[in-house]
Amino acid sequence: MTRGDSTAVGESGALDRRNAAWYIDKLVQVLVFVGGISAIVFIIGIFVFITREGIGFVFGELDLWEFLASPRWRPTSDHNPTYGALALIAGTASITGLAMLVAVPFSIGSAIFIAEFATGKTREALKVLIELLAAIPSVVWGFIGLTIMNPLIIKIFDVPVGLNVLNAGIILGLMAAPIMTTIAEDALKAVPDGYREAAEAMGATRWQVTYKVVLPAAKNGLVAAILLGVGRGFGETMAVLMASGHAVNLPGSVFDSVRALTATIAAELGETAVGSNHYQVLFTLGIFLFVVTFAINLTADLVVRGIRKQ
Amino acid sequence: MFTATELNQRNRKVERLFRLLFLMMAGLLILPVIIILGVLIYKGGPVLSMDFLFTEPTDGMTAGGIFPALVGTIWLVSVALLFSVPIGVAAAIYLSEYAADNWFTRAINLAIINLAGVPSIVHALFGVGAFVIFFRFGTSILAAALTLGVMTLPVVIVATRESLQAVPQAFREACWNMGATRWQTIRKVVLPNSVSGILTGVILEVSRTVGETAPIMFTGAALFLPFLPQSVMDQTMALSLHLFVISTQVPGVPEGTPYGVALVLIGLVLAMNSVSIALRMYLRGKKKW
Numbered sequence: 034m035t036r037g038d039s040t041a042v043g044e045s046g047a048l049d050r051r052n053a054a055w056y057i058d059k060l061v062q063v064l065v066f067v068g069g070i071s072a073i074v075f076i077i078g079i080f081v082f083i084t085r086e087g088i089g090f091v092f093g094e095l096d097l098w099e100f101l102a103s104p105r106w107r108p109t110s111d112h113n114p115t116y117g118a119l120a121l122i123a124g125t126a127s128i129t130g131l132a133m134l135v136a137v138p139f140s141i142g143s144a145i146f147i148a149e150f151a152t153g154k155t156r157e158a159l160k161v162l163i164e165l166l167a168a169i170p171s172v173v174w175g176f177i178g179l180t181i182m183n184p185l186i187i188k189i190f191d192v193p194v195g196l197n198v199l200n201a202g203i204i205l206g207l208m209a210a211p212i213m214t215t216i217a218e219d220a221l222k223a224v225p226d227g228y229r230e231a232a233e234a235m236g237a238t239r240w241q242v243t244y245k246v247v248l249p250a251a252k253n254g255l256v257a258a259i260l261l262g263v264g265r266g267f268g269e270t271m272a273v274l275m276a277s278g279h280a281v282n283l284p285g286s287v288f289d290s291v292r293a294l295t296a297t298i299a300a301e302l303g304e305t306a307v308g309s310n311h312y313q314v315l316f317t318l319g320i321f322l323f324v325v326t327f328a329i330n331l332t333a334d335l336v337v338r339g340i341r342k343q
Numbered sequence: 344m345f346t347a348t349e350l351n352q353r354n355r356k357v358e359r360l361f362r363l364l365f366l367m368m369a370g371l372l373i374l375p376v377i378i379i380l381g382v383l384i385y386k387g388g389p390v391l392s393m394d395f396l397f398t399e400p401t402d403g404m405t406a407g408g409i410f411p412a413l414v415g416t417i418w419l420v421s422v423a424l425l426f427s428v429p430i431g432v433a434a435a436i437y438l439s440e441y442a443a444d445n446w447f448t449r450a451i452n453l454a455i456i457n458l459a460g461v462p463s464i465v466h467a468l469f470g471v472g473a474f475v476i477f478f479r480f481g482t483s484i485l486a487a488a489l490t491l492g493v494m495t496l497p498v499v500i501v502a503t504r505e506s507l508q509a510v511p512q513a514f515r516e517a518c519w520n521m522g523a524t525r526w527q528t529i530r531k532v533v534l535p536n537s538v539s540g541i542l543t544g545v546i547l548e549v550s551r552t553v554g555e556t557a558p559i560m561f562t563g564a565a566l567f568l569p570f571l572p573q574s575v576m577d578q579t580m581a582l583s584l585h586l587f588v589i590s591t592q593v594p595g596v597p598e599g600t601p602y603g604v605a606l607v608l609i610g611l612v613l614a615m616n617s618v619s620i621a622l623r624m625y626l627r628g629k630k631k632w
Contacts, residue, residue, distance in 0.1 A: 058524035065441060068433025072454040072500065075493050079461060082472035142368030150362050161620055162373045168616040169376070169609060170554025171463070172583045176590050176605050177379055210372050240358040261460070268462025270557040275591060295464045295557075302467075302561050307476065319468040323461060330460040334453055 080323060087316030094310060095317065106281045106292075108301070108311040116314045118321075120281045124198075124291030127284045128273060129266040131202025136210040136266075137259055143210075144217035144258075149243045160218075167211035171271040178204045178276025192288045196278035199287040204276050205266050213262040220254020221247055253336050260333040264326050270295040294318050383606045390603030404567055404588070405595045409604055414571050415484075415579030419559065420552045422488030422575055423495065428545055430492075431499025435541075438500070439507035440529055459497035463557040466494045470562035485575040487563025494558055495548045502544020506537040539626050543619045550615035554608065556583040566592070582608050 095116065103117025147159050182204065183195035190199075224247050232242045248255070270293075278290025279300065298315050305312040347355070398408035434451075442448040470490030480486040510533050518528040565578040566588050572579040586608060590601040 054524050054527060058526040061526040061529075062441065065433045065437040068430050069437030069442065069451060071430050071434055072451055072458050072496065075496065076454040076457050076461075078473060079458075079465065079469040079493075082477065083465065083468045086468070086472045086476075139368045139372055142365045143372050146362070146365035146369045150365060159369055159373070162376070163369075164620060165613055165616055166373065166376050168550055168554075168612050169379075170556070170583060170612055172554065172556040172587050173605050173609050176586060176601060179590055180601070181379070181382060207372070207375055214372070238354045238358045240361045241354070243361075264460050268460070268465070270462060270464040271587065275587070295462055298464045298468065299557055299560060302471070316468055316472070319465050323465050326460050326462060326465075327457055330457050331453065334456060 080320075083316050083319045083323060087313050087320055090310060090313030091317055091320070095314070100317075104281070104283050106297070108314060109304075114310065116310075118294070118318065120283050121292055121294045121297050121318070123283050124277065125267060125273075125293040125295070127198045127287075127291060128201045128205055128277060128293060129263060131198055131287060132205035132209055132266045133259070133263060135203055135206030136213055136262055139206075140210040140213035140258070140262070141217055141255060143214045144221055145243060145248075147214070148218045148221035149239065149247060163211045163214050166207075167215070169208075171208065171269060172275075174204050174208055174272040175275030178272060182276065186288075190288065194278060194288075194290055196276060197288050197290045198277070198284050201273050201277035201291075201293075202287070204272050205269055208269060208272060209262040209265045212265055213258045216258035216261060217251075217255050220251040220258060223254060224250045257333040257337045260329055260336065264329040264333070267329070268295060268322060268326050270299050274299050294322055380609070383602055383609060386599055387602030387604075387606035390599040391606065395603060396607070399569060400567070403595075404593050405597065405600075409582065409585060409607065411568060411571055412580040412582045412585040412604075413607075415564070415568075416553055416582040418484050418572055418575075418579055419488050419491060419563075419581055420549055422484060423491040423552050424545065424549065426489055427492035427496045427499055427548065431496050431544075431548075432503050432541065434496075434500045435503030435507055436529060439504050440525065440533065455497045455500055458493070463494065463555060466490055467558045467561055469493070470558055475562055481576070482561070482565075482578055483563050483576045484572055484579050485563070487559040487579075487581075488575070490558045490562050491552050491555055494555065495551050498548040498551055499541075499544050502547060503537075503541045506540020506544070507533060509540065510536045539622060543622050543626075546615050546619040546622070550612045550619070553615070554583055554612050556581075556587055559584060582611075 100116055100118050101122075102119055103115060104120035104123070105115040105117040106120055107113075107115045143159070143163070147156055147163075151159060178196070178200050182200045186192065186195035186197070186200055228246050228250060229242050232246045233239075237245065273293045274296035277293055277296060279292050279296060280290040281292050282289055284291045298318055301311070302315050305315065395408040396413065397410050399410055400412075401407035438448065438451065442451070467490065470486055470493075474480045474486035474489050475482055478486075480489075514532050514536065515528050518532045519525075523531070559581055563578055564581040564584045566580075566584070568578060568580050582604065586601060586604045589596045589604065
């Protein structure tokens with residue numbers, strides 16, 4: 034018998050298993066592949082469609098220097114509309130910055146408590162509560178900023194307006210904290226128990242183990258958690274729209290009202306005519322938001338991948 | 344006998360201190376939620392009634408109920424689910440059962456992370472550019488629901504992929520050895536063992552969809568419509584947008600009304616999340632392997 038014989042049998046069809054089940058299997062494989070690439074299709078679709086609406090302005094009338102360096106956002110002016118986004122960028126940055134000051138210590142602290150100190154029922158209860166905290170819709174947070182935080186800030190700090198950087202920053206901090214806590218806790222949990230046991234065998238207390246061993250080992254994951262929190266704060270819309278005061282303003286203190294990039298789109302898109310300069314500049318803001326959040330998410334992903342490689 | 348030295352005692356003191364600090368931090372994260380819920384129930388509770396839930400708003404939305412908004416939200420969520428659950432489950436099956444660990448799969452994962460991370464207002468712009476204008480759906484339930492579906496797709500994909508991957512590999516191998524194809528294995532072995540995990544993901548997606556406001560503002564939700572939507576090409580009111588509108592745009596709304604709407608909204612969302620969490624815990628307790 035030569036080696037060619039067995040192939041010949043296959044070719045003649047005796048071993049051909051291409052029955053109905055085989056074809057269904059192939060069909061399903063194609064279908065789930067289409068589903069599989071849907072996320073890529075949609076993310077490219079988002080970029081293509083927002084660019085399609087905004088690109089004419091970007092390469093036409095947009096003065097990039099004015100866009101990035103002028104705080105004058107007057108898109109509806111009849112005589113001389115100006116499209117300076119600096120005040121909006123400063124608004125978003127100040128709110129997100131304050132939110133991170135609130136959220137980073139609290140979420141890392143909570144993550145350490147949940148992952149390293151809490152046990153059994155306490156841990157489960159905390160995790161469930163934090164998950165519920167993450168579920169509160171952003172419009173409800175905005176409503177809380179408007180109705181609860183606003184009078185509270187006016188009363189405590191004796192300022193005329195309570196809708197400002199402080200209000201939006203605290204609200205945004207509370208919104209970003211649960212996500213950051215969950216991701217930070219995952220990062221702490223990913224540190225092998227062997228590290229902890231080795232340190233404990235040397236007589237280290239639980240805090241020493243955490244501080245000297247677990248935190249350094251989980252460093253990358255914690256950085257990723259913070260980055261994703263920043264991305265979340267950067268892109269938050271409704272809560273910031275309702276709690277920030279929505280005044281175009283370069284903030285001088287936390288008691289100044291500001292306006293965020295996202296909130297500007299949400300507040301103004303409804304009043305613009307499709308295709309007008311104003312309409313297109315709002316899509317330009319959208320492209321800017323998309324590119325920045327994409328960069329943040331990509332960086333977070335690379336940082337996390339860094340840990341896996343180690 | 345072992346007696347604690349001064350160093351031991353100091354170490355223990357430091358440890359207790361930090362334990363307390365972190366406990367307080369976790370507590371301070373959770374305290375606001377309890378206060379918020381308390382205020383919403385205290386101020387919004389008295390407003391709630393069958394009339395409030397099942398009548399239309401009247402007098403320029405300063406009186407009456409929220410029925411059209413409630414119905415509109417159900418429309419939006421249902422259409423969004425019809426779109427995103429099949430695609431999401433297919434994507435999860437691909438990632439868990441077919442995809443190799445290569446650059447292409449990493450690109451898909453990165454796209455999923457980004458889809459979840461893109462600001463909701465950018466999703467709204469996408470909805471306007473793609474569904475409202477390019478596909479000519481106009482501002483309609485269809486356009487709004489598709490926007491919501493794209494936005495919440497990652498929730499379904501991630502939850503489904505996790506529950507598929509939790510099915511032990513040996514189950515699949517046993518099935519393959521019987522001569523079953525990949526799809527037969529998935530349909531008869533993998534999916535039945537993970538269907539409840541997929542369900543928790545779908546419930547989470549519903550909860551997420553109910554609360555979203557920005558993506559539907561310009562794609563299909565209307566500030567005020569005195570009638571119920573008849574088809575997916577109609578505009579509709581929605582609960583989340585209704586809360587935004589009556590708390591910022593409409594003068595003369597009685598103080599309790601927005602609290603009532605917020606309470607209904609947060610009640611729906613938290614109830615759904617609790618069901619999802621409870622289901623997950625029940626399943627973990629029941630697991631056969």
